[in-house]
Amino acid sequence: MSYPKDFLWGGATAAYQCEGAWNEDGKGLGEWDEFSHKSPLNLNGATGDISSDFYHRYKEDIDMMVAGNQNTYRFSISWARILPEGRGEVNPEGIDFYNRVIDYCLEKGVVPNVTLFHYDLPNTIALQGGFANRDTVDAFVEYAKICFTAFGDRVRLWCTINEPKYYAYCTNMVGNYPPNHRQDFNRFFKVVYHEALATAKTVAAYHEMNLPGTIGVVHDNSNVELAPQTKEKELIKLRGDLFYNSMTLDTALKGCLPASLLLMMQENGFDTSYMKFEDSIAFAKGKVDWLGLNVYNRFYLTDYSEGETEVFHNNLGARSKMKEGIRIKDWFETTDDPTTHRNLWGREIYPQCMYNTLVEIRNTYGDIPVYITENGHGQYETADENGYVDDQPRIDMMQSYIDQMYKAMEAGCNVRGYYAWSPMDLYSWVNGYEKRYGLVRIDFDNPDLPRTPKKSYYWFKNLIADYFTNKAGR
Numbered sequence: 012m013s014y015p016k017d018f019l020w021g022g023a024t025a026a027y028q029c030e031g032a033w034n035e036d037g038k039g040l041g042e043w044d045e046f047s048h049k050s051p052l053n054l055n056g057a058t059g060d061i062s063s064d065f066y067h068r069y070k071e072d073i074d075m076m077v078a079g080n081q082n083t084y085r086f087s088i089s090w091a092r093i094l095p096e097g098r099g100e101v102n103p104e105g106i107d108f109y110n111r112v113i114d115y116c117l118e119k120g121v122v123p124n125v126t127l128f129h130y131d132l133p134n135t136i137a138l139q140g141g142f143a144n145r146d147t148v149d150a151f152v153e154y155a156k157i158c159f160t161a162f163g164d165r166v167r168l169w170c171t172i173n174e175p176k177y178y179a180y181c182t183n184m185v186g187n188y189p190p191n192h193r194q195d196f197n198r199f200f201k202v203v204y205h206e207a208l209a210t211a212k213t214v215a216a217y218h219e220m221n222l223p224g225t226i227g228v229v230h231d232n233s234n235v236e237l238a239p240q241t242k243e244k245e246l247i248k249l250r251g252d253l254f255y256n257s258m259t260l261d262t263a264l265k266g267c268l269p270a271s272l273l274l275m276m277q278e279n280g281f282d283t284s285y286m287k288f289e290d291s292i293a294f295a296k297g298k299v300d301w302l303g304l305n306v307y308n309r310f311y312l313t314d315y316s317e318g319e320t321e322v323f324h325n326n327l328g329a330r331s332k333m334k335e336g337i338r339i340k341d342w343f344e345t346t347d348d349p350t351t352h353r354n355l356w357g358r359e360i361y362p363q364c365m366y367n368t369l370v371e372i373r374n375t376y377g378d379i380p381v382y383i384t385e386n387g388h389g390q391y392e393t394a395d396e397n398g399y400v401d402d403q404p405r406i407d408m409m410q411s412y413i414d415q416m417y418k419a420m421e422a423g424c425n426v427r428g429y430y431a432w433s434p435m436d437l438y439s440w441v442n443g444y445e446k447r448y449g450l451v452r453i454d455f456d457n458p459d460l461p462r463t464p465k466k467s468y469y470w471f472k473n474l475i476a477d478y479f480t481n482k483a484g485r
């Protein structure tokens with residue numbers, strides 16, 4: 012059936028970006044607390060100390076989702092709220108908080124989709140090297156098992172790690188996320204590898220516990236497409252996929268690392284000594300039940316031209332003309348498609364990537380269930396005197412991506428759900444509160460943090476109603 016009756020429609024958030032309560036009820040320090048409080052690289056000084064205050068207002072926010080016809084909510088657990096020191100003693104108040112959120116979701120008919128790690132390590136773990144340190148793999152599995160034991164009777168959808176590659180990329184290549192390493196390929200690959208291993212071991216541990224749910228990993232969609240002028244088409248496509256996709260997707264979906272990735276790394280002098288032969292058993296045993304895709308853009312590549320390796324990233328929005336991309340010496344470089352537009356942060360808006368990636372994933376990895384775990388549009392916003400925002404560009408953007416998702420479902424892709432990033436305004440990594448994504452406005456200048464649905468909230472509500480009236484079960 013192309014359009015399932017039990018399709019999930021909802022929104023996604025991450026703990027650091029919406030909870031606030033950064034030092035309440037026994038929570039330990041996270042790496043983002045440290046970064047946002049102390050780093051000169053925190054460009055606008057914003058923090059997640061209070062953010063949307065979801066910690067205290069979760070009922071109001073979940074009520075708003077329900078009133079908007081949403082039947083699922085994707086959120087992440089703050090590792091440092093459960094284990095303030097990263098390992099060892101559990102914080103019972105942290106467990107209580109997520110119990111309250113999960114129970115309230117279930118009471119309201121909302122399916123919780125829970126991510127174990129969304130960018131924010133406990134600071135103690137970060138200080139020991141984070142995912143660049145193999146010990147973090149074991150620490151992560153311990154933490155995951157605590158969550159499975161506490162919440163696994165009620166949570167049916169689990170995700171290990173949000174965007175392992177993008178997290179590794181921002182922390183080690185762009186350098187805009189803590190610990191802010193720049194163009195450190197060795198650390199980049201090592202972090203993605205250990206995240207893949209942590210995913211595999213956690214998936215295996217979850218399956219061994221025989222709980223009544225399923226577990227996946229969330230990848231930042233990275234389908235590689237080639238500019239027509241590209242000369243070495245097969246090579247650039249292969250290198251692009253190895254760099255952006257295969258450590259996460261091949262390990263999670265096929266249960267192994269591709270040999271060509273190791274050859275590419277070794278031929279280019281990268282360290283692979285941390286990869287252990289025995290890990291292949293962990294990968295084989297740790298295949299996920301479903302794949303989450305955060306769909307924003309594609310990677311549009313062509314042959315390497317000249318110059319040193321350089322990462323292009325725009326954290327300044329309209330204050331910069333920088334277009335997002337990368338040039339990797341002797342490998343490939345990203346390029347511009349003159350027919351597409353970019354958002355004010357220099358990221359390409361390309362709805363067709365939704366269809367293209369879903370079809371490519373099915374062709375490469377088979378009939379795996381896929382959830383679109385994030386899709387949304389960041390923009391500057393001004394509210395009218397009633398706090399209302401007419402965010403038509405967001406509606407246009409999301410509708411065009413959803414149309415492409417429908418097209419892929421018609422073509423037989425096994426899509427099971429769609430999550431808007433984000434159900435309400437929240438903190439945007441490095442861009443703070445300037446860059447808005449929410450379907451519901453939060454006035455962060457008002458200490459009461461009042462919520463006001465935007466135009467897109469009503470559009471999404473009607474779209475969901477229309478799906479169940481006109482599409483589901485067809």
Ligand code: BGP
Pocket residue numbers: 025028173174177231305385389432438439440441442446
């Ligand atoms: C994804 C992250 C989210 C969210 C979104 C928008 O990569 O999973 O956490 O932040 O991107 O990103 P940004 O806020 O940097 O624009």
